[in-house]
Amino acid sequence: MANNPDFDLYQLSDEHSELRAAVRALAQAKIAPRAAEIDETGEFPWDVYEALAASGFHAISIPEEYEGSGGDNLAACIVVEEVAGVCGSSSLIPAVNKLGTTPLLVGGDEAIKSRYLPEVARGEAMFSYALSEPEAGSDAASMRSRAVRDGDGWILNGNKRWITNAGISKYYTVMASTDPDKGPKGISAFVVHADDPGFSLGAPERKLGIKGSPTRELYFDNVKLPADRMIGAEGTGWNTAMKALDVTRVGIGAQAVGLAQGALDAAVAYAKERSQFGKAIADFQGIQFMLADMAIEVEAARQLVYRAAAVSERGEASATYFGAAAKCFASDVAMRVTTDAVQVFGGYGYVKDYPVERFMRDAKITQIYEGTNQIQRMVVARNLLKGGAATGAGLA
């Protein structure tokens, strides 16, 4: 699990394989039996959080010097993939902790890392990421949240939208403009605490899927932030936010692979047990071809996600390109595969007696959050046109 830049992309190391087996065992025992209920009630699964935290799977990427497990980005992807294979909502626990803390790892100094990361590693706090605003989604740099100087510190005003695990997290990485004349270079990143005076939350959004992970607005009304809440130097927040997404979009790809694999497994099992016209529907070539296409796509997505994880772990120049490509491809695969899984189940797929409609609803968001797939294609194309190291050209 430790950072191993030399691992073979086509075969997991023993450590990664053991990690997969351990997360799968936990997911089967403690999360799968709860998944339908989590979706039905829309309540955050604190029992799942505790089970993940007890094994260190809730935030596996926090380095050992901050009391974490020191897992690399592939380890983080494996955790998210295996949890998503049974419950999309629960997979947002490790995914969002990673999204919230990566800006500190990417752009923060020693003081801010040692102040916050151990608490997350110990399972005592969760961390969300706040970039989007009502009028600044894909065009994130047009944000209006504003922090103005107040002595040594800052006063923050504005709001953020679509914030995953809002209200559950104790800490929020918040991007705000400290110099609107400078555009992206005038954006800075801060840590906001849930109990900061002036901080409040909107009502939970009523969503299609990932219902056990609350999504809410954040409001900042003259929130006073001491100087030591800034992540990195003034004006580096945009770079930090983008570099963090380069790493964490791979995790959304992993979530998509997990959802697709979960749906595929259910469809294969159902095709063998469901009988029509006097034989199992798995005996019909029409079903076989569907299952074959689903399986091929899931494995292709997995390979791209793992390669992207390796590239980002090594800090290669193509991390932006691969992160966007993996997220885009895997989430499109997840949407197709989960939709086809519902089709294999026929009418039974459309009702809640089986998990495939939940996988399909949960898959949709993977094409949208951490940047829509239209934005991912834009990012891929821009890097492709730059060429060279930006696309990993020349590397096998």
Ligand code: CAA
């Ligand atoms: N790393 C470092 N710097 C980067 C970067 C990256 N990956 N991508 C862009 N930049 C830099 C550029 O180099 C440029 O800097 P210079 O001017 O010095 O060259 C600057 O940022 C502006 O870049 P662009 O000119 O490309 O800006 P743009 O506005 O045309 O496009 C974008 C930027 C890629 C579209 C960006 O706005 C983007 O990624 N949008 C999507 C936002 C997003 O992913 N939101 C999801 C939020 S997370 C979430 O979903 C919430 C949740 O809880 C799950």
